[in-house]
Amino acid sequence: MAQPQPPSPELxxxxxxxxxxxxxxALHSHLRREVDALADDTxxxxxxxxxxxxxxxxxGRYLKYACHRKHPFSTYPAVGEQGVYxxxxxxxxxxxxxxxxxxxxxxxxxAGMLAFEPxxxxxxxxxxxxxxxxxxxxxxxxxxxxxxxxxxxxxxRLGAFALCGNHEMYANGTAYFETFLPALGIPASQDRRQxxxxxxxxxxxxxxxxxxxxxxxxxxxxxxQIPGINRIPHVGPDCRLEKTMLHWLRTVVRxxxxxxxxxxxxxTHHQYYSAFEDAYHLPAxxxxxxxxxxxxxxxxxxxxxxxxxxxxxxxxxSAYGRCxxxxxxxxxxxxxxxxxxxSGMPLQFFDERVYTTEVHTRMGLNGFLNLHFEGRTVTxxxxxxxxxxxxxxxxxxxxxxxxxxxxxxxxPALTDLRPRAAGVPTGA
Ligand SMILES: [Fe+2]
Numbered sequence: 001m002a003q004p005q006p007p008s009p010e011l012x013x014x015x016x017x018x019x020x021x022x023x024x025x026a027l028h029s030h031l032r033r034e035v036d037a038l039a040d041d042t043x044x045x046x047x048x049x050x051x052x053x054x055x056x057x058x059x060g061r062y063l064k065y066a067c068h069r070k071h072p073f074s075t076y077p078a079v080g081e082q083g084v085y086x087x088x089x090x091x092x093x094x095x096x097x098x099x100x101x102x103x104x105x106x107x108x109x110x111a112g113m114l115a116f117e118p119x120x121x122x123x124x125x126x127x128x129x130x131x132x133x134x135x136x137x138x139x140x141x142x143x144x145x146x147x148x149x150x151x152x153x154x155x156x157r158l159g160a161f162a163l164c165g166n167h168e169m170y171a172n173g174t175a176y177f178e179t180f181l182p183a184l185g186i187p188a189s190q191d192r193r194q195x196x197x198x199x200x201x202x203x204x205x206x207x208x209x210x211x212x213x214x215x216x217x218x219x220x221x222x223x224x225q226i227p228g229i230n231r232i233p234h235v236g237p238d239c240r241l242e243k244t245m246l247h248w249l250r251t252v253v254r255x256x257x258x259x260x261x262x263x264x265x266x267x268t269h270h271q272y273y274s275a276f277e278d279a280y281h282l283p284a285x286x287x288x289x290x291x292x293x294x295x296x297x298x299x300x301x302x303x304x305x306x307x308x309x310x311x312x313x314x315x316x317x318s319a320y321g322r323c324x325x326x327x328x329x330x331x332x333x334x335x336x337x338x339x340x341x342x343s344g345m346p347l348q349f350f351d352e353r354v355y356t357t358e359v360h361t362r363m364g365l366n367g368f369l370n371l372h373f374e375g376r377t378v379t380x381x382x383x384x385x386x387x388x389x390x391x392x393x394x395x396x397x398x399x400x401x402x403x404x405x406x407x408x409x410x411x412p413a414l415t416d417l418r419p420r421a422a423g424v425p426t427g428a
Contacts, residue, residue, distance in 0.1 A: 016103045016330055016363070065130070066221035071173040073215055074181075074196045075244045081191050082252050083199040085159070087119075087206065089375055094118040094156065096368040097269070097301020098165070099327030100127030102139035102151050105366045105385050106328040110154040112387040116370045118156040120201060124301035124324065125165025125214055125269035127180075132171035136179045159186035163210055164197040165269045166217040166237070166302070173215065198245050200253050205376050205397050207262035209253060213239040213270040213283050239270045239280040246286060255290050263397030264291065265371075265378070266298045266319070273312055273321055275336035275347040277303055281315060288316040294401025297378075299369070301325035304332045306367060306382065308391065310346030310418075311405075320395075320405060322380070324369050331355065331364030341417075348418045349391055349410065351384075379408075390414060 076083045087093075094113040099106055100123070113121055127139050137143040140162075142152035153160060161184055168176035176197070185193035197212035219236040223229050230236030254260045266287075270280045295311065298319040309321040333354065336347050355363045366385040371378055382391040392408040410416065 016101070016105050016366075065171055068172050070169065070215070070218075071177045073212075073242050073244060074177055076196055076248060076252070081195060083196055083248065084252060085120075085186065085192070085199065085201045087201040087203040087208070087373065089203050089205070089373065091120075091203070091373045092116060092118045092156075093120045093122065093201070093208070093371040093373070094154070094368060095122050095124065095267070095299065095324060095371065096327035097124030097323075098126040098304055098325040098329045099123055099153075099368075100131070100135070100139040100165075100167075101328035102128075102135075102148055103328060106139070107149075107151045108385050108387075109327055109366055109368050110151060112383055112385070113368050113370075114154045115387065116381075118370070119158045120156040121154050121160045122208075122210065122267065123153060123160075123162040124267060124299070124327075125163040126167045126301065126325075126329070127165065127176070128167055128329070130170040131165065131168030131173075131176055133175040133179050136175045140180055141183060155187075158188075159192075160184050161194055161199055161210065163267060163269050164212050164214040166214050169214050169218045196245075198248065202262055203373065205263060206265065206373055206378060207253070207255070208265045208267060209249070209255075210267040211241060211249070211283070212245060213241065213268045213280065215242055216240045217270065237280075238282050240282050241286045249290060261294075261401060263376075263395070263401065263403060264294060264296050266291075266296050268298070268300050270302045271300045271321070271323060272298050272317070272319055273309075273315065273345065274303060274323070275307065275309075275340045275345045275350075276305065276332075276334055284316045284319075291317055294318070295320065295403040297322070297395055297403060299324060301327070304329040305334070305364065306331070306351045306390070307347060308349040308382075308393075310348050312346055314344070320403065322369070324367070324382075326351075326364065326367050328366060331366060333362055333364045348416070350415050350417075351390065352415050353413055355385075 094116050096109055096113065099109060127135055134145040138145040138148060138150045140153045142150040144150050162180060164173060164176050181194045199210050201208040217237040217239050219230060224236050268283065272284050273279045296317055296319040299322045301324055303323050303325045305323060306326045307323040311318060311320050333352055341347060351364055353365055355365050367383050370381040370383060376397045377394055379392065379394045381389055384390055391410045394406050394408055396404040398404060
């Protein structure tokens with residue numbers, strides 16, 4: 001099991017506050033990377049990075065990335081490794097999203113995940129700022145590239161996996177596919193290293209299906225930044241699922257095959273729905289035929305927050321949404337949109353607690369999610385950056401693909417929007 005490296009006294013972790021205002025766009029991410037480079041150079045003030053001359057310099061770098069073709073979409077060979085891995089009936093899996101910042105908080109989240117002693121770990125994607133080779137090396141592989149103390153993505157007892165995020169695609173996905181993936185998978189066998197940005201873990205009752213929504217999450221350079229224009233198909237990001245991935249899902253995983261029916265946990269980087277932000281509906285439309293007759297437990301990141309929803313049914317799929325994009329980025333503290341709640345968005349829990357470790361006071365707490373599978377049940381233990389339990393819930397798989405959900409324990413400090421009659425035991 002890979003262990004995070006101990007901090008070196010000569011090195012420092014990336015500061016979480018430095019990432020506070022990073023927006024989820026290619027333009028802004030490249031800019032912030034240049035800002036950080038300047039911040040390490042005491043001969044120049046941080047603000048200088050925003051002067052027009054530096055902006056043009058940075059823009060050239062951005063266009064250099066943007067004008068390259070993105071990395072080919074990797075898939076599995078016709079024979080041999082197919083990306084479906086065995087999960088024991090009793091098994092532990094630890095998840096984090098938007099974790100790749102290299103901050104001390106990211107290191108704390110990694111340590112918390114390892115303390116769970118998981119069989120597998122899964123990153124839901126996003127390595128900052130642009131997920132290129134040096135950032136993957138420093139923020140995921142524990143190497144020192146920019147003078148910061150590197151942080152290692154924690155590996156489970158049997159293996160580790162990672163989805164692709166939009167930030168990795170800002171550098172065309174090359175480092176994700178060529179540097180990060182070869183370090184993932186099941187290391188006991190070279191044939192079982194992670195070869196693609198989608199995969200499946202399954203036992204007789206449960207199936208974790210991880211799908212890549214990030215490969216098509218970056219639109220046409222510059223135009224994708226323009227409101228209105230970026231809503232034109234194929235100009236802005238739509239997160240559509242690649243045809244080869246859908247073919248793998250239909251022919252290898254075969255969720256519609258009566259002999260292969262399982263309760264399904266779907267993992268994606270992008271949100272299916274949200275009470276806080278815009279969402280991406282196209283993947284659900286593409287998956288409608290495969291999962292229309294069952295409930296999904298759908299876990300995503302991308303939004304830098306933690307949120308728990310009841311069953312959402314207005315869309316193409318019936319899903320219990322869980323947003324865990326609080327793994328490493330500064331966590332957003334924002335109220336849900338009243339119009340979304342008024343229209344029936346089933347937000348149940350979110351976290352408005354303020355993280356006071358740094359001088360930047362209006363940040364929330366980072367965290368991660370532990371899954372404990374035991375036969376037909378899976379227990380979800382939502383943890384914060386200090387490894388404290390926030391919420392414990394349990395899902396039970398029905399024989400026909402349905403899910404029964406119950407809350408077991410909740411920290412009373414969480415914001416609870418459920419009807420009072422629901423009554424959840426409190427105290428973590
Ligand atoms: Fe993202």
